[in-house]
Amino acid sequence: MTQTTQTMDFAPYAFEDGLNADTLRDFFVWCARQSASDIHIQGGNHLVVGHQGRLRQASRFVLADDTWSKLLDDLFSPEIRPTVRGGRPVDRAIQLDGDINQRYGLERGERLRFRCNFVQATAGRLDTTIALTMRIIPSDIPDLTKMGLEEDLFEALLPSNGLGLIGGITGSGKSTQAAAIYRFCLDTDPDRKVTTIEDPIEFILARPGDVLASTQLQIGRDVANYAEGIRADLRRAPSIIGVGEMRDLETFQAAVLAGQVGHFNLSTLHIHSPGEAIPRCLTMVPSEMREATAHDLLSVLQYIIVQKLLRTTDGKRQAVREYIIFDDALRAKLASMPYPEWGRHMDAIIRLEQRRFADQAWRLHLEGRIDRRELAVAMTASQLRELEQRAVS
Structure with missing residues (x-):
């Protein structure tokens, strides 16, 4: 422009x-x-x-x-x-x-x-x-059903327990995605109690007519840190605990424990692909505890989503996502492998299924929805060469 x-x-x-x-x-x-x-x-x-x-x-x-x-x-x-x-x-x-x-x-x-x-x-x-x-x-939380989520991902977003992670860089829509999930839960399953711990509070979740208004704790005002907020919430019979960011060992351990004892935790990480999530979490853990902690994390992980926003030719933005949904087969496969290989295996699944950011951006480019310059946001130069060669072969 x-x-x-x-x-x-x-x-x-x-x-x-x-x-x-x-x-x-x-x-x-x-x-x-x-x-x-x-x-x-x-x-x-x-x-x-x-x-x-x-x-x-x-x-x-x-x-x-x-x-x-x-x-x-x-x-x-x-x-x-x-x-x-x-x-x-x-x-x-x-x-x-x-x-x-x-x-x-x-x-x-x-x-x-x-x-x-x-x-x-x-x-x-x-x-x-x-x-x-x-x-x-934004004052209005987006309607989750209108966010263009893939069907299998949409169906997996609100399990009864465990841990979901939303990743991406700053400004990629992590908080917006999380708020849409919370609000969808409140609208469609009012028997589930939603609480959050944030720094600071962003979207106000409660609306007139809610059976129970969501309580949102702010770090530094209501609780000292995320881990303290999670521990407090465990005594308040929540169904879903939203954790603003998985930023330290104490928060990570509290979130895994909450997932193990029957609550669903949703949190964010600054990562570039689903395969980075587990290694990033384990960097918070002392080396002698990493293998056991990796298996604890594997037992509670429900999904990892990483999102990017691409500028479109009409001046708007389009979300593209890489994601992994954890089922029994994937957990068993990963458990049979050394934990340092898990991230590479997950990213390989996405690559083989042509669900990388690069694959999605290339399709958008072919449809005329993003220009060539925007491809650099979603892929490396080698990925671009690979896709160009595939197109002419």
């Missing part, structure tokens, strides 16, 4: 009433209305938004760093700026609520949530500035 077309599609925000905390909040709401995914603010730069996988200039002015410092205190809690200036990044969720006066352009009862990350950094000519990245959390 040319720069001219981008400008026509996404004109910068006017800021007709000047720049202050309230007009920035108006701007945040405007970004959500434009279906932006992210907002990037830092001193010495235009305001920038992420829109359909592209970065767009969203202000006509450059934000002076001293102005930005003052706005930070007005927009957010006053301890954030000194904390970040002291070299400690801050993650925080913020919420804007509409009222009878339609403040910020929100109707009464309307709510917008943002996941915010604040970090101090060098940016251009500024030795230090505070860089804010805001991820806009």
Whole structure:
């Protein structure tokens, strides 16, 4: 897409009433209305938004760093700026609520949530500035039945116990996918109690009419860490425990235990393929415990999904997924192999069944839905050569 077309599609925000905390909040709401995914603010730069996988200039002015410092205190809690200036990044969720006066352009009862990350950094000519990245959390949780999931995967998403893992890079839709699964469960099986532990809380799961509103624990506010949250939830008769991220040994062990004693846990990992999941989990485990822990993990794993979002030629994005569903046959096959080989075996299954990201992206390219440049997001140069050779043979 040319720069001219981008400008026509996404004109910068006017800021007709000047720049202050309230007009920035108006701007945040405007970004959500434009279906932006992210907002990037830092001193010495235009305001920038992420829109359909592209970065767009969203202000006509450059934000002076001293102005930005003052706005930070007005927009957010006053301890954030000194904390970040002291070299400690801050993650925080913020919420804007509409009222009878339609403040910020929100109707009464309307709510917008943002996941915010604040970090101090060098940016251009500024030795230090505070860089804010805001991820806009959609108010509406997507309908799981309309997310294009493969039939066998859809049927496997809500087992009675065990562990499911959703992987991908930052911004690949892991949290959105998880929220859609939770909401589908609440809508279709209200006898199952859903709880989550998050850092921070993103999608609000509860809706009017739910038999029991889902409880969502926030790290640092409600519990100290994920493992403590899982242990607390085990005493609260949950059916499904959502764990925001599998980030340390204590969390991993608590999640496996919860799966073993009859609960279903759903968590996320930063991985690039299903075959990376088990090795990534085992890096958290002392070497002398890895083999036994690998078999414990194998006994509870129900599925591993890894997702990427590809930019399409119509300016939107298309999800592609690699996944493995664990059944008795696969567990038996893996159990007969040395555990360090499990990841390669799972990725080989996906390759033989032509379900790699590369295979899916190639089909989308042949259909004209993604351009050649976007193929680089989904495959290596050697995979592209392989697919091109296959096409002409």
